[in-house]
Amino acid sequence: xxxxxxxxxxxxxxxxxxxxxxxxxxxxxxxxxxxxxxxxxxxxxxxxxxxxxxxxxxxxxxxxxxxxxxxxxxxxxxxxxxxxxxxxxxxxxxxxxxxxxxxxxxxxxxxxxxxxxxxxxxxxxxxxxxxxxxxxxxxxxxxxxxxxxxxxxxxxxxxxxxxxxxxxxxxxxxxxxxxxxxxxxxxxxxxxxxxxxxxxxxxxxxxxxxxxxxxxxxxxxxxxxxxxxxxxxxxxxxxxxxxxxxxxxxxxxxxxxxxxxxxxxxxxxxxxxxxxxxxxxxx
Amino acid sequence: xxxxxxxxxxxxxxxxxxxxxxxxxxxxxxxxxxxxxxxxxxxxxxxxxxxxxxxxxxxxxxxxxxxxxxxxxxxxxxxxxxxxxxxxxxxxxxxxxxxxxxxxxxxxxxxxxxxxxxxxxxxxxxxxxxxxxxxxxxxxxxxxxxxxxxxxxxxxxxxxxxxxxxxxxxxxxxxxxxxxxxxxxxxxxxxxxxxxxxxxxxxxxxxxxxxxxxxxxxxxxxxxxxxxxxxxxxxxxxxxxxxxxxxxxxxxxxxxxxxxxxxxxxxxxxxxxxxxxxxxxxx
Numbered sequence: 001x002x003x004x005x006x007x008x009x010x011x012x013x014x015x016x017x018x019x020x021x022x023x024x025x026x027x028x029x030x031x032x033x034x035x036x037x038x039x040x041x042x043x044x045x046x047x048x049x050x051x052x053x054x055x056x057x058x059x060x061x062x063x064x065x066x067x068x069x070x071x072x073x074x075x076x077x078x079x080x081x082x083x084x085x086x087x088x089x090x091x092x093x094x095x096x097x098x099x100x101x102x103x104x105x106x107x108x109x110x111x112x113x114x115x116x117x118x119x120x121x122x123x124x125x126x127x128x129x130x131x132x133x134x135x136x137x138x139x140x141x142x143x144x145x146x147x148x149x150x151x152x153x154x155x156x157x158x159x160x161x162x163x164x165x166x167x168x169x170x171x172x173x174x175x176x177x178x179x180x181x182x183x184x185x186x187x188x189x190x191x192x193x194x195x196x197x198x199x200x201x202x203x204x205x206x207x208x209x210x211x212x213x214x215x216x217x218x219x220x221x222x223x224x225x226x227x228x229x230x231x232x233x234x235x236x237x238x239x240x241x242x243x244x245x246x247x248x249x250x251x252x253x254x255x256x257x258x259x260x261x262x263x264x265x266x267x268x269x270x271x272x273x274x275x276x277x278x279x280x281x282x283x
Numbered sequence: 284x285x286x287x288x289x290x291x292x293x294x295x296x297x298x299x300x301x302x303x304x305x306x307x308x309x310x311x312x313x314x315x316x317x318x319x320x321x322x323x324x325x326x327x328x329x330x331x332x333x334x335x336x337x338x339x340x341x342x343x344x345x346x347x348x349x350x351x352x353x354x355x356x357x358x359x360x361x362x363x364x365x366x367x368x369x370x371x372x373x374x375x376x377x378x379x380x381x382x383x384x385x386x387x388x389x390x391x392x393x394x395x396x397x398x399x400x401x402x403x404x405x406x407x408x409x410x411x412x413x414x415x416x417x418x419x420x421x422x423x424x425x426x427x428x429x430x431x432x433x434x435x436x437x438x439x440x441x442x443x444x445x446x447x448x449x450x451x452x453x454x455x456x457x458x459x460x461x462x463x464x465x466x467x468x469x470x471x472x473x474x475x476x477x478x479x480x481x482x483x484x485x486x487x488x489x490x491x492x493x494x495x496x497x498x499x500x501x502x503x504x505x506x507x508x509x510x511x512x513x514x515x516x517x518x519x520x521x522x523x524x525x526x527x528x529x530x531x532x533x534x535x536x537x538x539x540x541x542x543x544x545x546x547x548x549x550x551x552x553x554x555x556x557x558x559x560x561x562x563x564x565x566x
Contacts, residue, residue: 007299014323016290018299040297058479061557196341196507221555222505222513224479229512230505259559271551272504274344276542 008037010052012197012227017052019045019225024119029111036119042225044120046087048112048160052225059089059123061223062191064261065233065269067093069219070154070189072251072263073241077153078102081181083140083169085158086112088124094156095130096254104152106136106143113137141168144177151181157190162201170205175212175236185239192218192234195277197227203280209236217241220272221260230274291320293335295480295510300335302328302508307402312394319402325508327403329370331395331443335508342372342406344506345474347544348516348552350376352502353437353472355534355546356524360436361385364464366423366452368441369395371407377439378413379537387435389419389426396420424451427460434464440473445484453488458495458519468522475501475517478560480510486563492519500524503555504543513557 009018021039028034032049039045043056054062067090071077078101082090086107094103107113113135117128127133136143140159155178159169168174178188188209193202209216213236223231235241243251248263255262292301304322311317315332322328326339337345350373354360361384365373369390377386390396396418400411410416419426423442438461442452451457461471471492476485492499496519506514518524526534531546538545 009299009301012324014303015325016292016299016301016303018292018301020297020299041295042298196505222479222511222557224511224513228505228507230507255558260557262558262561264554265556265558268551268554271547272555273548274505274543275538275545275548278545 008035008047010047010050010227015227017225017227019052025115027111027115029109031109034111034115036115045225046116046120049163051161053160054087054089054120054123055225056120056122058224059087060259061221062231063089063093064258065219065221065231066090066156066158066189066191068251068254068258068261069233069266070156070187070235071097072247073235073243074153074185074187074237075244075247076183076185079152080104080154080156081106081152082156082158083143084108084160085156087116087120088113088127090156090158091130091133092123092125092127095127095132096257097250101132103130103133104136105133106138106140108137108139110137141174144174144181147181149180150183153183153186155182155186155188157188159191161193161198170201172208172212175208179212179238182238186237187241188213188236190234192232194226194228194230195220195232195274196230199277202232203277205234206281209234212236214238215240217270218273219266219269220274221265221269291318291330293330293333293510298510300508300510302335308398310394310398312392314392317394317398319398328508329399329403332446334444336443337370337372337403337406338508339403339405341507342370343542344504345514346372346376347541348502348504348514349373349439349441349472349474351534351537351541351544352516352549353439353470353518354380355530356518356526357436357468357470357520358527358530359466359468362435363387363437363439364389364426364430364435365439365441366426367391367443368439370399370403371396371410373439373441374413374416375406375408375410378410378415379540380533384415386413386416387419388416389421389423391420391422393420424457427457427464430464432463433466436466436469438465438469438471440471442474444476444481453484455491455495458491462495462521465521469520470524471496471519473517475515477509477511477513478503478515478557479513482560485515486560488517489564492517495519497521498523500553501556502549502552503557504548504552
């Protein structure tokens with residue numbers, strides 16, 4: 001008997017993006033509805049509460065752009081925090097850096113990790129077995145609140161769009177806590193939504209981080225399964241960032257393992273702000 | 284009575300991107316099925332033979348990136364050819380340049396122009412009344428064949444994806460004819476598909492233009508309603524391109540009228556080739 005195929009769509013402002021395939025799991029966790037579907041082009045894809053999160057085919061567009069621009073622009077990077085990131089992709093890119101000695105991954109929904117390990121294991125891959133990775137089932141906002149000052153060299157915010165339980169991850173007080181727990185030369189790296197399909201949230205994140213941190217820079221690239229396909233990542237720090245010779249050498253090696261990101265791509269992506277967003281930020 | 288809303292989807296390798304709205308027109312021309320739908324976010328949107336072509340909301344992502352990187356890197360630009368471009372967007376960006384004295388727009392399907400003027404008039408706008416614009420209902424491949432050598436300063440290929448009647452617009456012989464009809468310092472500008480959702484065609488275009496022209500450069504940016512949202516444009520010429528002081532001054536003025544493109548964006552977009560495409564081209 002062949003598998004039953006169905007359409008699963010994400011709806012967004014009168015548009016929809018759907019994948020056809022066999023549903024591998026559909027389950028309500030304590031926090032959200034979780035679906036994994038197997039699609040002929042995107043491979044296995046994860047949807048949370050009606051929004052596409054990741055797929056085997058396009059996850060590198062997202063994870064490589066969140067991780068490497070942060071890690072190659074700071075010198076000390078032993079202690080890393082990932083808030084969200086239950087699919088394991090951010091952790092997988094992090095473990096490429098030998099200087100990292102500990103990664104705290106704080107995911108609120110244990111089911112996301114369980115399902116990712118079972119159905120999307122290619123994304124986390126060997127990172128799930130890396131001894132430096134510590135998984136904590138906890139609320140990222142609370143985790144950050146209870147962390148002592150100057151603790152993490154990098155904080156990654158790898159979360160879903162603002163909604164219900166993830167709203168606080170986009171608040172002033174949360175970003176201020178992130179700043180407090182960062183080392184003086186540390187960096188905050190966050191996905192910062194689409195300048196097209198989530199323009200208002202995008203502008204709010206940029207303005208808020210600019211107010212709180214001395215430095216805040218946004219890069220733009222592609223995530224095919226997200227609404228509009230345009231996505232952004234913002235990197236904030238208390239000091240100016242630079243690419244040291246040591247980091248350059250490491251980045252050149254890491255490029256070889258990457259599908260999307262390389263150093264030229266990174267430098268360019270920081271200049272891809274659409275002109276209308278520049279105008280809005282300057283107005 | 285309120286309008287009847289329906290979903291219209293473009294299907295692509297097991298995925299679909301749909302817009303909901305009222306169908307303003309649905310008609311079979313001699314060449315293709317033409318649909319215009321009114322959507323709450325994208326505004327009026329045009330579909331040809333099941334593929335989204337353009338929408339009021341996102342058309343500038345496409346047209347600004349096709350036109351300006353060509354026109355600001357050549358000095359002489361009096362005589363311009365647009366193959367396809369029946370929605371009028373490419374012509375609209377061209378008429379911003381006062382040096383241009385004649386634009387031949389060669390569109391095979393008269394219905395596309397009629398429907399664009401009637402339903403999507405905001406795209407072509409005043410360009411439709413510009414005396415420099417000459418509309419020819421003709422086959423672009425035949426038009427190029429019968430054009431004398433060294434005739435156009437710029438040739439824009441503003442066509443739909445390869446299929447039936449548009450296949451020849453992606454052939455070696457067509458590109459060679461384009462080269463022949465270009466002035467020695469002229470430039471060919473073409474949309475070159477998505478490196479993600481049309482990877483094989485994309486690679487073929489890049490390799491073919493590299494073989495035929497001395498210079499060929501590809502830029503990557505966003506078109507939200509196209510499959511994957513990642514799109515590319517390739518610019519080919521017989522001589523090295525540069526940005527003269529005069530062109531720079533003009534570009535700075537034109538930037539003000541643009542939603543997406545500016546000179547920084549342009550320079551960056553030429554470096555946004557995904558790493559996996561670089562690897563494939565070098566293998």
